[in-house]
Amino acid sequence: MPTPGTSMALEVAATLRGRIAHGEFRPGMRLPSERALAARLNVSRVTVVRALTRLRLEGLVVTRHGSGTFVAATDRLLDTIASRPARSPQPGEAGADVLDLRSATTAGPADLAQVIQAACHDDLPAALLGDGATGASPDTLTELLAQHLTRSGLATRPGQLTLTSGATTGLSLVLDVAGPPGGLAVTETPSYPGALRILAQRKRRLRGWRAGAADWDPGDLARLLHAGSPGVLYVQPDGHNPTGATMPPSTREAIGRIAATAGWLVVADETMRPLRLAGDTAASLAAADHRVIVVSSLSKTVWGGLHVGWIRAPAGVTRQLRSAAVATGAGPGALDQITTARLLPSLDSVIQRRTRLLTENLRHLEHRLRGIGQAKLRWHSPAGGVTLWLDLHPRSSHEVVRACARLGVLLEPASTYAVDGRDDRHLRIPFTVPPSTVDRVADALTRVLGSGPT
Numbered sequence: 518m519p520t521p522g523t524s525m526a527l528e529v530a531a532t533l534r535g536r537i538a539h540g541e542f543r544p545g546m547r548l549p550s551e552r553a554l555a556a557r558l559n560v561s562r563v564t565v566v567r568a569l570t571r572l573r574l575e576g577l578v579v580t581r582h583g584s585g586t587f588v589a590a591t592d593r594l595l596d597t598i599a600s601r602p603a604r605s606p607q608p609g610e611a612g613a614d615v616l617d618l619r620s621a622t623t624a625g626p627a628d629l630a631q632v633i634q635a636a637c638h639d640d641l642p643a644a645l646l647g648d649g650a651t652g653a654s655p656d657t658l659t660e661l662l663a664q665h666l667t668r669s670g671l672a673t674r675p676g677q678l679t680l681t682s683g684a685t686t687g688l689s690l691v692l693d694v695a696g697p698p699g700g701l702a703v704t705e706t707p708s709y710p711g712a713l714r715i716l717a718q719r720k721r722r723l724r725g726w727r728a729g730a731a732d733w734d735p736g737d738l739a740r741l742l743h744a745g746s747p748g749v750l751y752v753q754p755d756g757h758n759p760t761g762a763t764m765p766p767s768t769r770e771a772i773g774r775i776a777a778t779a780g781w782l783v784v785a786d787e788t789m790r791p792l793r794l795a796g797d798t799a800a801s802l803a804a805a806d807h808r809v810i811v812v813s814s815l816s817k818t819v820w821g822g823l824h825v826g827w828i829r830a831p832a833g834v835t836r837q838l839r840s841a842a843v844a845t846g847a848g849p850g851a852l853d854q855i856t857t858a859r860l861l862p863s864l865d866s867v868i869q870r871r872t873r874l875l876t877e878n879l880r881h882l883e884h885r886l887r888g889i890g891q892a893k894l895r896w897h898s899p900a901g902g903v904t905l906w907l908d909l910h911p912r913s914s915h916e917v918v919r920a921c922a923r924l925g926v927l928l929e930p931a932s933t934y935a936v937d938g939r940d941d942r943h944l945r946i947p948f949t950v951p952p953s954t955v956d957r958v959a960d961a962l963t964r965v966l967g968s969g970p971t
C-alpha cells in the first residue's frame with residue numbers, strides 16, 4: 518500500500534503527465550517552479566518534488582541545475598507525426614497543414630539519439646575495421662536478442678535467429694527459402710498491406726481468412742487450408758494491423774493442428790506483439806509449435822529508421838535463411854547492429870513507455886469517437902498494436918476518406934487492407950499521435966459523419 522504522501526505524488530505525476538501528453542507542457546518547455554506548481558495544484562512542495570522525481574525516472578522531464586525542470590525532448594509519440602502531403606503543395610495551398618495518417622508510424626524515442634552517439638563513440642571504430650555487414654558481432658546480437666525474446670516469454674536459442682533489415686524483409690526471405698512451391702497463400706483479411714504486396718509479388722494466389730475480434734474462426738481456416746495444395750499461412754496474432762485485435766488462445770492452438778495436417782507453412786508476424794494495450798499476453802504461436810516461423814522487427818516498438826528485424830525458425834531452416842540473408846544482403850547494416858546491441862538490454866523500458874503513451878492516445882481517441890455517437894460508429898477496442906478499426910456502416914469508407922482529405926486529414930480506405938480489395942465499410946485510425954492531434958481526426962470525422970445518416 519502506498520503511503521498517503523506517495524499516492525498524492527503519483528496523482529500529481531499523472532496530472533503532469535497528462536498535461537505533457539495534451540501539449541500544455543511541450544517538449545523542451547520549462548515547467549513552472551516547484552513552488553508555483555505546488556500552489557497551482559494545491560499540494561505541498563514535497564509532493565511536487567516526489568512527482569517530478571518520478572517523471573525524471575520515466576525520462577519525461579530533465580532537471581538542469583540552476584535553470585529548472587524541462588519537459589524532455591522525449592519519446593516522439595508525444596509529437597504529431599510528420600505530415601506528408603499526398604503531393605507537393607501548389608503555390609498558395611496549405612500543404613504543410615495536412616495531417617497524413619495513412620501509415621501508422623511511430624517516431625523514434627529521443628533517447629535513441631544518446632544510444633546511437635554512445636555506439637558511434639565506443640563501438641564504431643572497431644566496426645569500421647570490418648566489412649560493414651557485421652557491426653556488433655552477429656553472435657553477440659543474436660545472443661542478446663535470444664535473451665530478450667526468452668525474457669518476453671518465447672524461449673529462443675541464438676541458433677534459431679536470422680537477422681534481417683526488417684519484418685517485411687524477413688517475410689520475403691522466408692517465402693523464398695522455406696515456402697512450399699505451391700502458389701497458394703492464406704492470410705487474414707483485413708491484413709497489413711505490405712505483407713499482401715509481398716505475397717502478391719511472389720505470384721501467390723491469395724485467399725482471405727476473416728480476422729478481427731469477432732472472427733478468426735478455426736472452421737473457416739480448416740476449409741481454406743484443405744481446399745488446395747499446401748502453401749503459406751501468414752497471420753498476425755497480436756496487435757493485428759489494422760484491427761488491433763488479439764487472436765484467442767483456442768484459435769492459436771487450432772492453427773498449429775490444422776496447418777500440420779494440411780502441410781502448410783505458418784508465418785506469424787509478431788512486429789506488434791510487444792505493444793500490448795489490454796488483457797493478458799497469449800502464448801506465441803511458435804511456443805506451441807516449433808515449426809511456426811516468426812518474423813518481427815524493431816520498427817514499431819522502437820523506430821522505423823532502425824533497420825533491424827529477425828526471423829525465428831527451426832535451426833535447420835535458420836542455416837538456409839542465414840546463407841540466403843548473406844547472399845541477398847538482407848541483414849541489418851553495421852550501424853544498426855551496434856545501436857541495437859546497446860539498446861536491447863533496455864528495450865523493455867522503451868516498450869513500457871510506448872505502450873503507456875499509446876494507451877493514453879487510444880483512450881482519448883475512443884472518448885472522442887464515443888462523442889460522435891454509437892449509432893454512427895462501432896468498433897472493438899484494440900487490445901494491442903497502433904490502430905483502431907472503425908465500422909462506418911452504412912457510410913462508405915471511400916467517401917469518408919475523400920471528405921476527410923478535403924479537411925486536411927489523410928486516411929486509407931478499407932479496401933487497402935482487404936485481400937480481395939472489396940471492403941468499403943471500415944476505416945483505420947492510427948493512434949500513434951497524441952491527444953491534441955487525435956482531436957484533429959475526431960473533429961474531421963464529426964464534421965463528415967455529422968451530416969450523414971445515423
Ligand SMILES: Cc1ncc(COP(=O)(O)O)c(C=O)c1O
Pocket residue numbers: 621682683684685686709711753758786788789813814815816821826
Ligand atoms: C504487421 C506489420 N508487420 C511488419 C511491418 C513493417 O515492419 P518492417 O518495417 O520491419 O518491415 C508493419 C508496418 O506497418 C506491420 O504493420
